[in-house]
Amino acid sequence: MKSKVFFIRARRGEPAEEIARKARELYLALGFNERIEPEDFVALKIHFGEKGNKGHVKPRWITGIIDEVLKRSQRAFLSDSNTLYVGNRSNSVDHIRLAWEHGFTPDVVKVPIIIADGLVGRDKTEVRVDGQRIKSSRIASAFLMSDAMVCLTHVTGHVQSGVGAAIKNLGMGCASRAGKLDQHSVVHPRIEARKCRNCGVCIQYCPAGAIVQLNGHVAIDDEKCIGCGECLVVCKFGAVKMKWDEDSRRLQEKMAEYALAVKNHFGEKICFINFIMQVTKDCDCMAKTQESIVEDIGMAASLDPVAVDRASIDLVKQQAGRDAFRAGYNIDWSVQLSYGEKIGLGRQDYELVEIES
Ligand code: SF4
Ligand code: SF4
Numbered sequence: 001m002k003s004k005v006f007f008i009r010a011r012r013g014e015p016a017e018e019i020a021r022k023a024r025e026l027y028l029a030l031g032f033n034e035r036i037e038p039e040d041f042v043a044l045k046i047h048f049g050e051k052g053n054k055g056h057v058k059p060r061w062i063t064g065i066i067d068e069v070l071k072r073s074q075r076a077f078l079s080d081s082n083t084l085y086v087g088n089r090s091n092s093v094d095h096i097r098l099a100w101e102h103g104f105t106p107d108v109v110k111v112p113i114i115i116a117d118g119l120v121g122r123d124k125t126e127v128r129v130d131g132q133r134i135k136s137s138r139i140a141s142a143f144l145m146s147d148a149m150v151c152l153t154h155v156t157g158h159v160q161s162g163v164g165a166a167i168k169n170l171g172m173g174c175a176s177r178a179g180k181l182d183q184h185s186v187v188h189p190r191i192e193a194r195k196c197r198n199c200g201v202c203i204q205y206c207p208a209g210a211i212v213q214l215n216g217h218v219a220i221d222d223e224k225c226i227g228c229g230e231c232l233v234v235c236k237f238g239a240v241k242m243k244w245d246e247d248s249r250r251l252q253e254k255m256a257e258y259a260l261a262v263k264n265h266f267g268e269k270i271c272f273i274n275f276i277m278q279v280t281k282d283c284d285c286m287a288k289t290q291e292s293i294v295e296d297i298g299m300a301a302s303l304d305p306v307a308v309d310r311a312s313i314d315l316v317k318q319q320a321g322r323d324a325f326r327a328g329y330n331i332d333w334s335v336q337l338s339y340g341e342k343i344g345l346g347r348q349d350y351e352l353v354e355i356e357s
Contacts, residue, residue, distance in 0.1 A: 002351040003307035006030060007315070009298040009357055012277055016060035022357055023273065024064025026301045027150075029355055032271040036072035040147035040269075043079045044069065044111065045169060047154060048099040051088040052287040055278045057154045059103040065273070066110055069150060077114045078104060081140040081173060082121035083285065084180040084207070084228055092119050116140035117176040124176030127265065131257035131343060133250065138179035139262060148269035149262075151305070155274050155312045157281045157293065157325045160187060160229045160242075161252050162333025164283045165312055166272040166305040167340055171259035179258060186250035187227030187242055191218055195239035202231040202240060233282060252335040259305060260345045272308045273301045276315055281328035293328060294320040306346030310337055 006029045008022045027033070036042055044066065049056030069076045078099070082090050089095040092115035099113050106112065117123045117140035124138045143149065151169055158164035172183060191202075191211075196218055203211045203218065210224035211231060220231070231240045242248070263270055276297040280290035297315050302308035313333070316324055325333055341348050 001347075002349045003302055003304035003347045004353055005300050005302040005304075005307050005311040005350045006353050006355055007298060007300045007311065008355045010277065011296045016058060019061045020064040023061055023299055024068060025355060026299050027065045027068060027273060029353070030271050030301050030303065032150075032303065033068050033072055035269050036069065036148050038073055040073045040075060041145065042069055042073050042076040042148045042150065043116070043143055043146040044076060044150050044152060045080065045143070045173060046078055046152045047080055047169065047173060047284045048089070048095070048104060049102050049284045050287045051098055051101075052289070053284050054289045055154060055156065055280045056102065056284040057152055057275050059108050061275065062152055063109065065150065065152070070110065076111045078109060078111055079114050079116045079142060081117045081175065082115060082177055084177055084184065084226060087285075087287065090121065114142055116142035116174070121177035124178055127261040129257050129261050131260070133254045134182070134257045137258050137261040138176045138182065139174055139258070140176045143174045143262060144265055149266050151270065151272045153272065153274050154284055155276045155279055155316070156283045157279070157328040158283050159232050159329055160248055160331070161255065161336060162248065162329060162331035163309070163313060163325050163336070165274055165309040167256060167259045167309055167336045167345070170262050170305055171255035171257070174262045175258050181226055183251060183254040183258060184227035184229070186254065187229060187247045188222060188225065189220060189229070189232055189240050189242045191220060192239050192241055193217055195237050197237050197239070201234050201236070205230045205234045233286065248331050249335050253339045256336050256340040256343060256345055259340065260343055263305065263345060271301065271303050272305050273299060274308050274312045275299055276312050279316060279324070293324045302350070304346035304350070306337055306340045306348055307350035310348045311350050311352055
């Protein structure tokens with residue numbers, strides 16, 4: 001049986017109110033809203049964007065969806081978890097202030113913001129997975145105290161998983177810092193001395209102090225490295241390498257197992273809305289303005305995270321006329337989909353239902 005994916009076209013140049021109207025229509029097409037009960041805590045999972053990032057989902061795009069959720073329950077809130085790396089989203093105070101800076105203020109979004117793993121990212125709850133990669137996941141507690149989730153995702157490329165979409169928003173995005181560390185622990189970058197210019201930029205950006213000068217060369221201390229991937233992104237000379245296939249495969253498999261732990265918690269009360277707008281080579285954790293790698297496409301929604309990601313990727317490939325994600329980082333992004341399917345997270349086989357706008 002195919003999973004249904006609803007799709008509506010949109011462009012970034014359209015007024016935010018128009019995108020919000022379309023997003024509301026798409027959300028209602030899912031028939032999900034009726035599943036929300038008046039007393040339900042509803043987590044609207046989102047990535048507010050790192051400081052300086054312009055690609056994140058815009059607050060005014062989601063106001064229509066929020067209006068509909070509030071008609072069912074007044075206990076809705078916007079939420080994300082704190083980051084592993086030291087930035088502007090690594091504790092709840094800075095995180096919420098940054099969300100406000102990016103326009104997610106109460107007057108616009110009408111709901112409070114709750115950072116799901118507490119003040120400094122330590123509020124976590126263990127959930128048994130018994131997967132091939134993970135036995136027990138560590139999820140940000142507030143997500144597991146919620147009754148329903150609307151997963152709002154900006155589709156982007158990603159330096160470690162090739163694509164960052166609904167599976168990543170669920171698996172990595174709902175993990176506590178300990179859970180993120182667990183997933184990243186399989187990533188072991190190294191520095192290729194031949195290409196390294198010894199500029200020291202990676203040393204400044206490494207949140208774990210794992211990069212050191214050693215006998216006139218720059219090297220990574222494996223004992224200290226937390227696998228965050230920051231050095232891969234900041235090196236302009238392509239000197240930082242990871243074992244793309246091996247490390248990325250394991251990371252994507254762990255991510256899918258974490259995603260399954262969260263999805264199983266919500267059962268029928270979780271849905272996924274992907275914004276295929278301003279699709280960039282890197283994710284919204286990047287503190288910079290990025291060029292789009294493809295023209296804006298629109299929004300896709302489903303009750304199935306694997307199907308909505310598969311459809312989003314296919315739409316990007318069609319629009320670009322090539323695999324625009326693989327062109328950014330030569331990573332096999334399909335692992336998260338095929339492994340997700342294997343463990344029961346969803347199906348890659350989908351039926352695309354286009355909503356006329
Ligand atoms: S940023 Fe790249 S070139 Fe510069 S020191 Fe680090 S690895 Fe070497
Ligand atoms: S992945 Fe790179 S930036 Fe991140 S902790 Fe390891 S060495 Fe540092």
